[in-house]
Amino acid sequence: MKKIALLCLCISFLANAYTQTDLPELNLLKSELEAHMRFLASDELQGRRTGEAGIEIAARYIASQWQALGVQAANDGSYMQAVDLQEVNPMEEATFTWNKTDFTQGNNLMMLTGDDLNVDTKAVFANHGWVDKAAGINDYDGLDVEGKIVVTLSGKADDNSPMATFTSIRAKRDFAKEHGAIAVIEVFKMNPSFWKRAVGYFSKSRLEIATPEGGAAYGWVLPSDSGIAKDLKAGKKKKVSLKTGKAQITKIPADNIVGIIEGSDPALKEEYVLLSAHYDHVGTGKKGGGAFTAQDSIFNGARDNAIGTVALLAASKVFSQTPPKRSVILLACTAEEVGLLGSRYYADNPLVPLKQTIFNLNCDGGGYNDTGAVAVIGLDRVGAKQEILDGAAAFDLKVIGDPAPEQGLFDRSDNVSFASKGIPAPNFAPGMSDFNEEIMKYYHQVADNPDTIDYDYLHKFCQAYVHTARLIANKDKLPFWATGDKYEAAGKALYNKE
Numbered sequence: 001m002k003k004i005a006l007l008c009l010c011i012s013f014l015a016n017a018y019t020q021t022d023l024p025e026l027n028l029l030k031s032e033l034e035a036h037m038r039f040l041a042s043d044e045l046q047g048r049r050t051g052e053a054g055i056e057i058a059a060r061y062i063a064s065q066w067q068a069l070g071v072q073a074a075n076d077g078s079y080m081q082a083v084d085l086q087e088v089n090p091m092e093e094a095t096f097t098w099n100k101t102d103f104t105q106g107n108n109l110m111m112l113t114g115d116d117l118n119v120d121t122k123a124v125f126a127n128h129g130w131v132d133k134a135a136g137i138n139d140y141d142g143l144d145v146e147g148k149i150v151v152t153l154s155g156k157a158d159d160n161s162p163m164a165t166f167t168s169i170r171a172k173r174d175f176a177k178e179h180g181a182i183a184v185i186e187v188f189k190m191n192p193s194f195w196k197r198a199v200g201y202f203s204k205s206r207l208e209i210a211t212p213e214g215g216a217a218y219g220w221v222l223p224s225d226s227g228i229a230k231d232l233k234a235g236k237k238k239k240v241s242l243k244t245g246k247a248q249i250t251k252i253p254a255d256n257i258v259g260i261i262e263g264s265d266p267a268l269k270e271e272y273v274l275l276s277a278h279y280d281h282v283g284t285g286k287k288g289g290g291a292f293t294a295q296d297s298i299f300n301g302a303r304d305n306a307i308g309t310v311a312l313l314a315a316s317k318v319f320s321q322t323p324p325k326r327s328v329i330l331l332a333c334t335a336e337e338v339g340l341l342g343s344r345y346y347a348d349n350p351l352v353p354l355k356q357t358i359f360n361l362n363c364d365g366g367g368y369n370d371t372g373a374v375a376v377i378g379l380d381r382v383g384a385k386q387e388i389l390d391g392a393a394a395f396d397l398k399v400i401g402d403p404a405p406e407q408g409l410f411d412r413s414d415n416v417s418f419a420s421k422g423i424p425a426p427n428f429a430p431g432m433s434d435f436n437e438e439i440m441k442y443y444h445q446v447a448d449n450p451d452t453i454d455y456d457y458l459h460k461f462c463q464a465y466v467h468t469a470r471l472i473a474n475k476d477k478l479p480f481w482a483t484g485d486k487y488e489a490a491g492k493a494l495y496n497k498e
C-alpha cells in the first residue's frame, strides 16, 4: 500500500509540474491524427453502423488507445457501457375505433409498438399523460385507467415540438403501464405534412433504447380526421376498440465507450468536463440510405464523425499526459445516427453524477467548407464564449456561431441529450459557413472518405478542440446558460441554483 501511495504522489507531482505551462504546446502530430482517421473511416469498418461488426472494431480501437494512454475505465473496470437497443418493426395492421370512426394503420393511425391486442374498452383522457412529481405534474391524478386506453395530447405542456413528442414516448408508456392502462393513443399535434413524414419514418424498422417486455401499446392518431380533440375537451366518455398486430422486436448490442482522466487540482477534481463525440455512422449500401454506386457503397463517415472521434482521441492523449484542473470524462457515443440514442442512454445512466458534470463539449459535424474556422453551435448560450474564441484563436481559427439557425442544429446532435438535463453543452464542429454544395457533396455520402480530408486542417481543428476543452476545464467561474435560454431552468434544477 505504501509503495502505491508513494508512486501516486510522484505521479501527481509530475502531473502538477506539467500543468504549469499554459501555452498550447500540444503534443499532437498530424501523422497520428491522420492514422486514427484512416483507421476509423477505413472501408474495413464498413461505415460503423450500429449493431454491425464494423462499429465493434471501432469501439475496440478507441478503448485500446485509452488503455495504452492509461485513461481510467469509467464503468467498473471497463471502458464499455452496454447500451441495450432494440430494433422495432411496427405492426403492419392496426385499427382504433372511436365513436364509430375507424383509424387505420399508416393512414390516420400510427401504432409504434406493443403486443397484439383485440379489446373493446373505455378511453380516458389524461391531458399530456405526463408525471413529474418534482414539478407538481400528475396527469393521472384521480383517473381510473385500469384496463383502459389512455388518450393524451402529444408532447408536454410546455413543449409539443416533434423532439419532445419523440423523446417522451418511453416515459409516457411507463406512466400508462404503472397506472394499469393497456395502451396510450396520442393526438398528434403537428401539421399534416409533418404527419406524412412521421408515418413514413416510423413505418420502417427503427432502433430505440430497449424497453421492458409487456409495456403499454403506443400510437398516434391524426386529430384532423376526427372529433377526438373536441370530444375530449367536452369531457365526453367514449367506448373504443383497438385491434393491432404485434411489433417485431430484436435486441441489438451497442456500446458507449467511457474513460476518465482525473483533474490536477484537488479542489476542483470532483467537477467534470464531459468531452463527447459519436463514433457510429450509417453503414453501407441501401442501409446507409444515401446514393451509392457499384464502385463504392461504403459510407465511411470521415467527417461525420471520425473527425470528432479523432478530436476526442487527441484530447485523451493530451490530457492523460497533462491533465487540466478539473477532471475529464471521455465519452464516445454509439447510435447517434439513429436518434442520439447512445448519448441519451448515458444522460439517463451517467457513470459520474450529472450534477458534477459542469460542461459538455460535444464534437460532431456534417463537414466543412471554411478551413479558417470552427463552427460552435451554442457559442453565445453556454457561458464559455471567451474560452471558445481563445481556444480557436490559438490555432489561427475564427469561430462561426450557428451557420444555419433555421436548421435547429443545436438540438440535432448528442449535445442536446446533456443540454436537456441542464448541462451547458455546445457542439464544436468543423468550419461550416453555410449548407452549400461543398457540404452536400460529402454529407452522408460515400465520398466522405479519408482520402478527401484536409489533414492540415484536421490537425488545427483537433488542437483547437483540445485547447478549448482545457480552458473550460481550468476556468475559474463555472459556465452556465445565458439568461432566458430554453435550457436555463433545467440547469438551475440540476445544479440547485437560484
Ligand SMILES: [Zn+2]
Pocket (backbone or CB within 6 Å): 278, 304, 305, 336, 364, 365, 366
Ligand atoms: Zn454526426
